Amino acid sequence: MNPRLVAVICLIALVMASFASLDLHWLAFFEPDALESMGRFIREFLKPDVKPTFLLKVLAASFETIAMSALSTLIAALLGLMIAFKASGVRPLLNVLRAVPELVWASLLLIAVGLGPFAGTLALALHTTGVLGRLYLEALENQNDGPAFALRAAGASSAQVFFFGRLPQALPQLVSYTVYRWENNIRAAAVLGVVGAGGLGQMLSFHLGLFQMDKAATVIAATLILVALVDSASDIIRRHLG
């Protein structure tokens, strides 16, 4: 039988089984209650809170989000370098770090260090270490070994071989991986907060919890602006690098 036909039938079966097994309440949208609350939501949403005092708070949360992402990327880059230098045996650990999403790390860490941006920063750092560690290892393994062998033969120590023979070759690639992950981390940091891990997300879930839609609208707008700014900034950085 044609494999494509089989695959299409499987996909259709998957979608049908999915719709059949989920208790979806589409009608919940059209109940008078839901319609009314949606109308109120949208009306309040269209009047974002732009009082200076609140905008200042949003600005502070935005800086917190940026700081969370930058610091966690820095920590992950340093850990990744250390792993690439000495500890290539930790590959399975890297896979575990990478497989667990940031948000899951954050909610696990909240139990240990409590609510706030510290848990978010650690969560981002753990996940990013998994990603960057693997990318760094691969970049360093796939490069030309000539300079490293030459240094080794000339009696250089392993640290000297790493810093003068291996690292300089791979550096541009490592930097571009790191910038790319930082971009990812800002997006992640902006939403991590919904489980209570600081930044814009925490503010958003706080105000949504109190049904203060005007304030929530401002926070969402700030998130969108932040992400757009980061996108264009990393575009510019990448154009300069490459």
Add this chain to the structure above:
Amino acid sequence: MTTVHLGLQPVLRDPALRGRVLSASLFILAVWGMAHLTEFDLIGLIHAFSDPAPRAFILSFFPPAHSFEFLTLAVVETWRTIAIASCGMFIAGLVGVPIAILLTRVLSLSSIGRIDQGGSFVSTLLKRVLRSLMVFLRSVPELIWALLLVRVVGLGPTAGVLAIAITYSGMLGKVYAEIFESVDRAPVMSLLNQGASRLQAFAFGLLPQCSDELISYTVYRWECAVRSSVILGFVGAGGLGQQMDLSMKMFAGNEVCTLLLMFVLLVALADWTSKTLRRVWE
């Protein structure tokens, strides 16, 4: 000759010293500022892990929960996560394809014969509006959509399906349109010129050229949707994530451990499925 050198002692200083010191201190200042903003506290972290409650939580991870009821629950929730992703993707495709057709310049009737100048004013305007709508739909993270939708339709998978449908219809609409633009225009143009309708030109001139790429990309996105539907559970949108959140709130480390293992298996399964399916179309 020595006298000549007396006045010209070689200056042993690093010409770039000032720059180096400046950038290093700026860097340290920035890191210090960020550590302050994020309430970074390594000593607190060590203390936290010597506290009895978090330690007990971590120690309770092993052995993972393996009672028959809990394993059944975990499997059911895993299926719900897959189902949420699949329903969301299906709706996203239903929305994404028509939007992509509207956005595709080759299929625009008003631009017949002047494809390079773009279409009429109205169609250009419509396309711009649609395009910005797509950008908006996909730039709001799905978690935020889910958070909002949970307040409208209540806890459960409906919010999750809708959140995925909204975000991914923005993504699919954009990428489908790009795929449609990249095909050979000649068959479409000749169909349109002979009086075929837009839909006929699409179905017989355009779709056959790119259906493989379309399905392959959709399957890849489905894999991403499975990952994000786990995350959406954390704000109450059903599935594995919601169960994980519940178990964490009850400090049931053994349950969390089982669910994490299920999650890793699920991601591996989605990865394998998407790779296998895409190989069929490549």
